[in-house]
Amino acid sequence: MAEAKWYVVHTYSGYENKVKANIEKTIENRHLEELILEVRVPMEDVVEVKNGVKKQVSKKLFPGYVLLNMVMNDDTWYVVRNTRGVTGFVGPGSKPVPLSEGEIERLTGTAEPPKVVMNVNVGDVVVVTAGAWADTTGVVSAVNQQKQTVTIQVELFGRPTPVEINFSEVKKAV
Numbered sequence: 001m002a003e004a005k006w007y008v009v010h011t012y013s014g015y016e017n018k019v020k021a022n023i024e025k026t027i028e029n030r031h032l033e034e035l036i037l038e039v040r041v042p043m044e045d046v047v048e049v050k051n052g053v054k055k056q057v058s059k060k061l062f063p064g065y066v067l068l069n070m071v072m073n074d075d076t077w078y079v080v081r082n083t084r085g086v087t088g089f090v091g092p093g094s095k096p097v098p099l100s101e102g103e104i105e106r107l108t109g110t111a112e113p114p115k116v117v118m119n120v121n122v123g124d125v126v127v128v129t130a131g132a133w134a135d136t137t138g139v140v141s142a143v144n145q146q147k148q149t150v151t152i153q154v155e156l157f158g159r160p161t162p163v164e165i166n167f168s169e170v171k172k173a174v
């Protein structure tokens with residue numbers, strides 16, 4: 001049996017949840033549970049302020065699109081393509097293109113940013129390579145492996161001032 005991959009389906013705007021429900025009902029009726037594994041409308045939680053009141057709401061990440069984890073064959077293509085509200089699969093012409101693993105990880109939030117290993121200790125001199133403090137030299141006063149930051153002492157207006165910098169923005173001075 002072929003491997004299930006993630007595909008994107010374009011829908012009429014505002015019909016994403018209806019399309020999801022229709023596809024799930026069709027999966028159940030036609031016993032396609034082993035071919036169409038998951039139907040998802042990507043959502044994100046945002047805080048809206050209306051009339052001075054903060055309210056947390058879920059908004060569609062990609063209005064007009066639905067994600068499907070499915071085994072692509074003629075039957076599954078036909079079922080999804082002929083669902084009311086679906087305008088087609090995303091891809092050139094009539095050929096659906098699966099999403100890459102990296103794209104899926106970013107969409108589902110399973111991708112972790114790479115950890116940077118920094119070989120500096122308190123008292124070491126470092127040079128900032130990027131950001132607002134670029135080309136600044138400072139002495140490390142603290143290293144935070146969890147946050148991936150170093151706190152350095154820089155001279156600002158004639159006084160030593162602590163500044164927190166990401167590992168990726170500093171290098172050890174030679």
